[in-house]
Amino acid sequence: MSMAQLFSGILIAAGLCTTLLAEVDAGGLDAFKIIYTQSTGLGPAYNASSCAECHNSPIMGGSSRITVARAGHRDSLGRFVCVPNGGVLHTHFTDPKYTEQREVESIQEARVAINLLGGGYIEAIEDRDIIGVAKNQSKLTNGRLAGQVVYASILEAPGKTAIGRFG
16 A cells, blocks of 8 residues: 555545645655665764654554654743654754753653654644534544544643644
């Protein structure tokens, strides 16, 4: 099954065209296979030399079986502020002088590398469409499916929520 077939329902619901689907299949995952070196841009900090080293479960572009450390701190207003690069701390360095100060950050937690399959596509779906599907799903499936809109806390904005999109 191609990526386009796998995500066509989501993409169509989001109003995205089949041309975009074909572009994803044509080369979207090729970048995951590239092994980077210092001469091709790797570093100064990194966790792996290719995207596929981490994003490979259940298939390339997916999640991971290994964890990375995410870190940050709260500012004077209590908002989460992550370290650069989305808060991910790195394990390898091309320059021995370069290190990250793990002990400086007061909040640290292990997390699994996120699944990248269709992530941008799911974000393209409007909140109102998710709410509409949840409201009508039970009726349309004779009660076999009953979607529920779940509001998740936003880590970077304490006290605020948004519609969750990933389970």
